[in-house]
Amino acid sequence: MKNTGLAILTAAVLAASLTACAGNGNQAVNMETSDLKKVTFVLDWTPNTNHTGLYVAKEKGYFKDAGLEVDIVQPPEDGAEVLVASGKAQFGMSFQDSMAPALVGENALPITAVAAVIQHNTSGIISRKGEGLASPKGMEGKNYATWDLPVEKAMVRDVVEADGGDFSKVQLVPSTVTDEVSALKSKTVDAIWIFYAWAGVKMEVEGLETDYFKFADLNPVFDYYTPVVIAGNEFLKEDPETARAFLSALSKGYEDAQKNPQEAAQILRKAAPELDEKLVMESQKYLADKYQDDVDVWGYIDPVRWNRFYEWLNENGLSSPEIPENTGFTNDFLPQ
Incomplete structure (x- = not known):
């Protein structure tokens, strides 16, 4: 853009004799862009x-x-x-x-x-502080905003049962949550699966005290x-x-x-x-x-x-057919 501006200024001062230079300058810019x-x-x-x-x-x-x-x-x-x-x-x-x-x-x-x-994996379950959901067993009898996805529910079941809880007692509420802070403040739901880097930090920024547990802390399998x-x-x-x-x-x-x-x-x-x-x-x-x-x-x-x-x-029967080892990823294109 600097080259183009300079060419236009020069053309204005030197008139027609340097109009071609302006054209060449534009051509150079276009060539530079086309090379990308x-x-x-x-x-x-x-x-x-x-x-x-x-x-x-x-x-x-x-x-x-x-x-x-x-x-x-x-x-x-x-x-x-x-x-x-x-x-x-x-x-x-x-x-x-x-x-x-x-x-x-x-x-x-x-x-x-x-x-x-x-x-x-920084994702986990967040809830209002002090309502007993600091660990997965506390989800019993509480409203959890679910996406109703098989893998999601299987992971929640895994951590709840590993903590001695009964997953069938978790109240699965279809998730319509667009603002996690508002959903917890209004008590529309009691527990939400979030990614802490965004929704969890938002809770902190807006001053809502919460309890939170990460899936990766409870089962290394979930550190995907x-x-x-x-x-x-x-x-x-x-x-x-x-x-x-x-x-x-x-x-x-x-x-x-x-x-x-x-x-x-x-x-x-x-x-x-x-x-x-x-x-x-x-x-x-x-x-x-x-x-x-x-x-x-x-x-x-x-x-x-x-x-x-x-x-x-x-x-856990969550993939049909089963996913073979080393499927779906490579490190071959990363900087060496």
Whole structure:
């Protein structure tokens, strides 16, 4: 843009003799843009701090430096997985648990998880403080907002029964929750499954005292990967260099978000100004040491943890057909 502006100013001063220079300047800008390889990334939901590294990488020019022009789009109703599988997007955001049905059977989709956004599962059950739900057994007789998903209910059953509770006594209420804080304050429900980095931090920001337990703390099987970056299998096969270039640039974005969460939060809000400033800032601080946590390279997926969760699905009849070992993920495209 600077080149174009300079050319226009020069043309105004020197008249027709340098009009061609302005044209050449524009041509150079167009050539620069055309040299960038276009990549589409589809989100799983509206922008939030799970996505910050993506926006940082775009804002700071890491994608451009890697020869890429990245377009970030909202997901369709049927989710990011379908768009990525169809080749209409090269990358997207998903979750290991919700990926499972897409990996096997007649409706299998050609997608692969290529990076873990956060190293450990921070999701769990939140409730109003002091009402007996600090542990899973306390869910007996309480209203739990369920999505009515088989894997979800099986996980809740697992932790409740392991704590000596009776899952049949948990009152399953169809979830219509759009604002977790309001739902708990109004006592519409007693317990909600949340991702703490956003909804849990929001409880803190809005001053609601809560009890909370994480699934990963209760059963190591539930320390699966959520969320993950996915890519289309055909794209990975045909253009592995672009995949590596994208993930290298993306890793720089998440590394920056770790080192400077305040700056990263400002970049996210610039991209999504509708987000609450304090919530974004506090959520970003919460996630800063969780993106990479205990691994050397951002995005690394531990095969043991990945396989362990799918083995649990198989053993509990939650996948038909069963998911073979090492299905649905790779570390091959991460920076070495």
